[in-house]
Amino acid sequence: MDLQIIARNNVEVSETLESYVEKKIGRLSRYLPTIGEGKVEISQEGARLPEQRFTVQVTLESRGVLIRAQENAHDIHAAIDKVADVLSKRIERYKGKLYDKGRGTSLTRQGAAIEADETAVPRRIVKSKRFLVKPMPIDEAVSQMELLGHDFFLFMDADTERLNLLYRRENGDYGLIEPEQG
Numbered sequence: 001m002d003l004q005i006i007a008r009n010n011v012e013v014s015e016t017l018e019s020y021v022e023k024k025i026g027r028l029s030r031y032l033p034t035i036g037e038g039k040v041e042i043s044q045e046g047a048r049l050p051e052q053r054f055t056v057q058v059t060l061e062s063r064g065v066l067i068r069a070q071e072n073a074h075d076i077h078a079a080i081d082k083v084a085d086v087l088s089k090r091i092e093r094y095k096g097k098l099y100d101k102g103r104g105t106s107l108t109r110q111g112a113a114i115e116a117d118e119t120a121v122p123r124r125i126v127k128s129k130r131f132l133v134k135p136m137p138i139d140e141a142v143s144q145m146e147l148l149g150h151d152f153f154l155f156m157d158a159d160t161e162r163l164n165l166l167y168r169r170e171n172g173d174y175g176l177i178e179p180e181q182g
Helices: 015-030 076-098 138-148
Strands: 002-008 035-044 055-064 067-071 152-157 163-168 175-179
Touching: 002 015, 015 035, 015 055, 015 076, 035 076, 055 076, 067 076, 067 138, 076 138, 138 152, 138 163
Parallel strands: 002 035
Antiparallel strands: 035 055, 055 067, 152 163, 163 175
16 A cells, blocks of 8 residues: 655654554555555644644545545544544445445445545635546445545436435435436
C-alpha cells in the first residue's frame, strides 16, 4: 500500500511516528489486499477538550471505492489507534457486503465516492470538489455512504442514469431524493 502522510497545524511527523502510522494503517491491507493507496492527515486542533486535541483522518482507496474515517484523541498515537480500529470495522463490513450471496465482486468493479466538507459554513461556500460520478445501483450507494461515514451521498443511478441524493434519516433509515424535470 502506498501511504501518504500529511501533517497540518504545527504537527511534526518524526520517523518514529511515521513508522507507527505505517505499521497501524499498513496492517489494514492484510484484511483488504486490494487497497492501493492511503492518505493520512494528522492535525492538532485548538480544542478546549484535551481528548479532541489531535485529529487523524485516513482515506483508503481500493479499486475505486473509498473507505474513510476520522478520530480525535488526547495524543497522536491514541488517535491513530482509534482510526485504525474504525477502518478495520468498515473494511470488515465492506467485505461482508462484497461477498454476500449472489453479489460476487460487483462492488469492486463499480463505485465512486464523495467526500463532503463537514466544516462548511452554511451561508458561504468554503470548499469545492470535483469527482467522477460512475453509475451504481442504490444498494451500492448505501454501502459507499456507510464506508465513507457520511450522512449523505450523491450518485448516478445505474437504472435511470440520473443523479440522486441518498441521505441518512434521524431514525437511522435512509431517504432518497430523485429529481424530476418540470
